[in-house]
Amino acid sequence: MEYRKLGLTDLEVSLIGLGTMTWGEQNTEAQAHEQIDYALTQGVNFLDVAEMYPVPPKPETQGRTEQYIGTWLAKTGRRSEVVIATKAAGPVRQPHQPNHIRNGQTNHNRASLFEAVDGSLKRLQTDYIDLYQLHWPDRSTNTFGRLAYPWVDGEETVAIEESVLALAELVKSGKIRHVGVSNETPWGVAQFLAAAEKHGVAKIVSIQNPYSLVNRTFEIGLSEFSHREHVGLLAYSPMAFGALSGKYLNGARPADGRITLYERFTRYTKPEVEVAINGYVQIARKHGISPAQLALAFVNSRPFVTSNLIGATTMAQLKENIESINVKLGAEILAEIEAVHVKQPNPAP
Secondary structure, rough: OOEEOOOOOEEEEEEEEEEEEOOOOEHHHHHHHHHHHHHOOOOOOEEEOOOOOOOOOOOOOOOOOHHHHHHHHHHOOOOOHHHHEEEEOOOOOOOOOOHHHHHHHHOOHHHHHHHHHHHHHHHHHOOEEEEEEEEEOOOOOOOOOOOOOOOOOOOOOOOOHHHHHHHHHHHHHHHHHEEEOOOOOHHHHHHHHHHHHHHOOOOOOOEEOOOOOOOOOHHHHHHHHHHHOOOOOOOEEOOOOHHOOOOOOHHHOOOOOHHHOOOOOOOOOOHHHHHHHHHHHHHHHHOOOOHHHHHHHHHOOOOOOOEEEEOOOOOHHHHHHHHHOOOOHHHHHHHHHHHHHHOOOOOOO
């Protein structure tokens, strides 16, 4: 396993991180524990979760994923061996966002964030969270597949400065160690950094955004923040919900696939996406690499990535995904990947 610093902190996190959003929906508690146990044997030390999980979000399952990690911690006592990241949900700005969390009071103000942290700590059965992230911005943005910035005049939002100060209090209290953002924009990252600088409090150390062979938009406006401000990327959906394995090509719909099971996930089923994925699958087969490992090895190779957050519903998938750490892409393969990207850039933003 390889490890990278979380921002400018003293924490080293595994380049392969364990995503958990299927736990409690597609995976049982026993399967979740089995995944953690195996991942640790392979050097994975980073677990990413959220108060909203599992996904798709439902009132009856909300918080279950954190609970599964909590029961694993209580059973094993191995808290010091894992770096735990979780997230506070934001307000409902788009139809797919849940309104059942904390009775719909999910703005990023002080009271809401303090309540969210306490809830996560209770479910996780721990007294501190290593990395606490804002799951999506308090304001309307062009995230979650939106192509254009939504001009919403008169929208009531919590000022980023207020959120920064509330999070700084939580750091001072010891309940959280470090702060990050998720599904953020370049403007948002700049504002978070400026507010922390103004008040002399801890800056954000990471940004968790989608990044994959079919969505490299992070490279355009955000990767420079990783380079100059040490705000590393925690890459989510690196497999595009499994689509980059090639298993959905030509209309195939395996029974247990997320895109098959949940009609809401249309981001990776557009014709343009299939064209690009077919190109990447052909490259993988030409070089004797599994399409999944090609996709993950590409993400692993990016200098702005702090951790590549894989997700798996089976142990076979988990083992294949973690093994991508040993796949190194040479100049020839990278050039072929770039050629596909140029022809079909970012079909699934």
